[in-house]
Amino acid sequence: TPTPQAPATTDGWHLVIDALKLNDIDTIFALPGIPITDFLRISQAEGMKVISFRHEQHAGNAAAAAGFLTQKPGICFTVSAPGFLNGLTALANATTNCFPMILVSGSSEREIVDLQQGDYEEMDQLAIAKPLCKAAFRVLHAEDIGVGIARAIRAAVSGRPGGVYLDLPAKLFAQTMDAAAGKKSLIKVVDPAPKQIPAQDAVQRAVNLLKHAKKPLIILGKGAAYAQADADIRALVEISGIPYLPMSMAKGLLPDNHSQSASAARSQVLAEADVVMLVGARLNWLLSHGKGKTWGAGSQKEPGQKKFIQVDISPTEADSNVAIDAPVVGDIGSCVAAIVAAMGPDWAKAPSDWTSAIADKREKNQAKMAETLAKNPVPMNFHSALNVIRNQVKARPDAIVVNEGANTLDFARSIVDMYEPRKRLDVGTWGIMGIGMGFAVAAAVVTGKPVIAIEGDSAFGFSGMECETICRYNLPVCVVVFNNNGIYKGTDVNPTGGKDAAPTVFVKDARYEMLMQAFGGHGVRATTPAELEAALTEAVKSGRPTLINAIIDETAGTESGRITSLNPNAKKK
Ligand SMILES: Cc1ncc(Cn2c(C)c(CCOP(=O)(O)OP(=O)(O)O)sc2=O)c(N)n1
Ligand SMILES: Nc1ncnc2c1ncn2[C@@H]1O[C@H](COP(=O)(O)OP(=O)(O)O)[C@@H](O)[C@H]1O
Numbered sequence: 001t002p003t004p005q006a007p008a009t010t011d012g013w014h015l016v017i018d019a020l021k022l023n024d025i026d027t028i029f030a031l032p033g034i035p036i037t038d039f040l041r042i043s044q045a046e047g048m049k050v051i052s053f054r055h056e057q058h059a060g061n062a063a064a065a066a067g068f069l070t071q072k073p074g075i076c077f078t079v080s081a082p083g084f085l086n087g088l089t090a091l092a093n094a095t096t097n098c099f100p101m102i103l104v105s106g107s108s109e110r111e112i113v114d115l116q117q118g119d120y121e122e123m124d125q126l127a128i129a130k131p132l133c134k135a136a137f138r139v140l141h142a143e144d145i146g147v148g149i150a151r152a153i154r155a156a157v158s159g160r161p162g163g164v165y166l167d168l169p170a171k172l173f174a175q176t177m178d179a180a181a182g183k184k185s186l187i188k189v190v191d192p193a194p195k196q197i198p199a200q201d202a203v204q205r206a207v208n209l210l211k212h213a214k215k216p217l218i219i220l221g222k223g224a225a226y227a228q229a230d231a232d233i234r235a236l237v238e239i240s241g242i243p244y245l246p247m248s249m250a251k252g253l254l255p256d257n258h259s260q261s262a263s264a265a266r267s268q269v270l271a272e273a274d275v276v277m278l279v280g281a282r283l284n285w286l287l288s289h290g291k292g293k294t295w296g297a298g299s300q301k302e303p304g305q306k307k308f309i310q311v312d313i314s315p316t317e318a319d320s321n322v323a324i325d326a327p328v329v330g331d332i333g334s335c336v337a338a339i340v341a342a343m344g345p346d347w348a349k350a351p352s353d354w355t356s357a358i359a360d361k362r363e364k365n366q367a368k369m370a371e372t373l374a375k376n377p378v379p380m381n382f383h384s385a386l387n388v389i390r391n392q393v394k395a396r397p398d399a400i401v402v403n404e405g406a407n408t409l410d411f412a413r414s415i416v417d418m419y420e421p422r423k424r425l426d427v428g429t430w431g432i433m434g435i436g437m438g439f440a441v442a443a444a445v446v447t448g449k450p451v452i453a454i455e456g457d458s459a460f461g462f463s464g465m466e467c468e469t470i471c472r473y474n475l476p477v478c479v480v481v482f483n484n485n486g487i488y489k490g491t492d493v494n495p496t497g498g499k500d501a502a503p504t505v506f507v508k509d510a511r512y513e514m515l516m517q518a519f520g521g522h523g524v525r526a527t528t529p530a531e532l533e534a535a536l537t538e539a540v541k542s543g544r545p546t547l548i549n550a551i552i553d554e555t556a557g558t559e560s561g562r563i564t565s566l567n568p569n570a571k572k573k
């Protein structure tokens with residue numbers, strides 16, 4: 001008689017993988033090591049896409065960018081303690097940006113950590129992660145893996161999206177349990193990011209404000225881009241006729257050359273608007289906290305007390321900086337659709353004296369910009385190099401732009417127009433350097449589209465080693481390093497005349513292109529717009545990993561770019 005089959009078993013490794021797959025998550029960004037190396041191998045063997053990085057911060061940034069682009073939490077796996085800590089910056093940055101990601105780190109067993117007995121890479125990771133993310137969980141038993149993964153997914157994407165930490169002690173992976181019971185323990189999360197319908201009275205209050213506005217303005221934030229409510233947002237703008245201002249990662253929700261775009265008249269509209277509608281945008285430092293000179297305080301054109309409408313899924317965002325006269329709480333798709341419906345079919349467009357004044361200002365500023373862009377100085381400056389990229393993105397609006405630096409960031413934001421939603425990934429709310437290659441890898445992996453990373457040479461330095469990652473997966477990423485020999489510019493000198501370089505400059509004429517060549521990618525040193533254009537066009541067409549070292553006039557930059565005013569005044573002795 002045949003020996004009875006032992007019941008099939010499963011283990012922690014497979015339960016984690018099966019739980020992710022059950023929730024349509026097919027990609028993991030990671031850096032191997034104890035205790036997750038075998039987990040990554042098994043994940044790949046089980047058909048997961050496993051993208052392995054050279055530093056955990058960039059794996060985490062990739063997970064965050066994937067979350068922003070897909071509305072599914074990006075997944076980052078790290079080893080314990082130092083690997084976990086390297087991932088924390090990305091987890092905290094994702095939470096600040098409201099990007100959904102889950103940082104999963106292996107950890108030491110509780111009994112050793114709680115007695116501080118000095119385990120390999122011992123750290124109380126859960127306690128350390130908690131203040132830096134939206135939610136944090138630990139799983140000790142294999143039968144709880146399904147709940148742990150489900151809770152992490154729901155926490156990451158529901159309400160205001162953000163970063164979640166999931167702590168998996170090493171021994172959990174090898175725990176086994178009955179396969180059928182294991183399958184039963186897994187949870188497919190139903191409706192992880194439920195619609196949050198706004199109250200009708202809140203909608204009406206907002207519409208009434210808009211109806212009586214003489215100088216209305218709509219500000220679209222990265223929350224509006226993340227919401228993927230593109231048609232509703234276009235309808236709101238075009239039916240209302242109200243000028244709009246896209247924040248940097250909301251560019252492309254409507255094409256930047258749209259007739260109602262007020263980007264080129266930003267200072268005028270912020271100072272003079274009488275009713276401002278924030279859609280997925282916070283009145284934080286990026287909008288001067290909604291007060292002061294930027295908003296017309298004290299100017300003769302100030303329209304008296306400005307009224308604010310705030311469309312946001314977070315009920316506590318209102319009044320954070322200034323009083324909000326009409327908070328509309330809910331998901332942006334539901335809120336904007338309700339507002340457009342309440343506006344009704346006979347909505348009177350925004351007053352023409354307001355829209356034409358903005359159009360005049362926009363045309364004047366755009367003419368000035370065109371004049372600057374037409375110049376062809378030698379060596380190149382930010383404008384002449386960015387004009388090449390501007391033209392490339394116009395020809396390839398499906399390309400994704402990643403952008404970081406100071407001057408390289410500020411000039412690119414206004415010079416490189418975007419034409420489609422969620423095509424620009426940048427330093428976000430914190431203004432953090434180092435997001436470049438992680439975001440570029442995620443954009444290429446998640447969308448398959450060509451990626452153009454516009455990098456200050458300092459900014460590039462934070463993640464440059466990931467050029468090897470880009471080559472290893474043969475990703476369609478073209479990195480353009482704006483090489484001005486330093487942070488902000490390349491001309492600072494050591495005041496003592498000593499041999500040490502000044503703190504803000506780099507090796508002169510650094511050959512960044514050789515870094516990409518070192519890993520089999522294509523490297524080009526471009527000293528003219530024509531050379532830059534040829535290399536960029538070729539890179540976007542071929543999809544070959546490329547680094548273009550664009551030589552920029554080292555005197556052309558200003559300290560801290562647009563935010564130089566944030567520097568404390570160093571008293572000159
Ligand atoms: C993690 C981190 N470190 C340091 C900074 C400070 N910082 C740094 C170091 C910048 C680099 C500017 O130099 P760059 O070469 O990237 O750009 P430009 O020379 O074109 O201005 S911009 C900026 O705010 C930061 N924002 N984030
Ligand atoms: N799906 C969504 N529905 C509504 N609000 C959202 C959604 N996703 C994010 N948000 C909100 O969008 C806002 C994003 O603001 P912020 O990051 O300051 O944008 P920006 O920097 O572009 O101005 C946050 O307050 C967040 O709560």
Ligand SMILES: [Mg+2]
Pocket residue numbers: 456457458482483484485486487488489
């Ligand atoms: Mg620089």
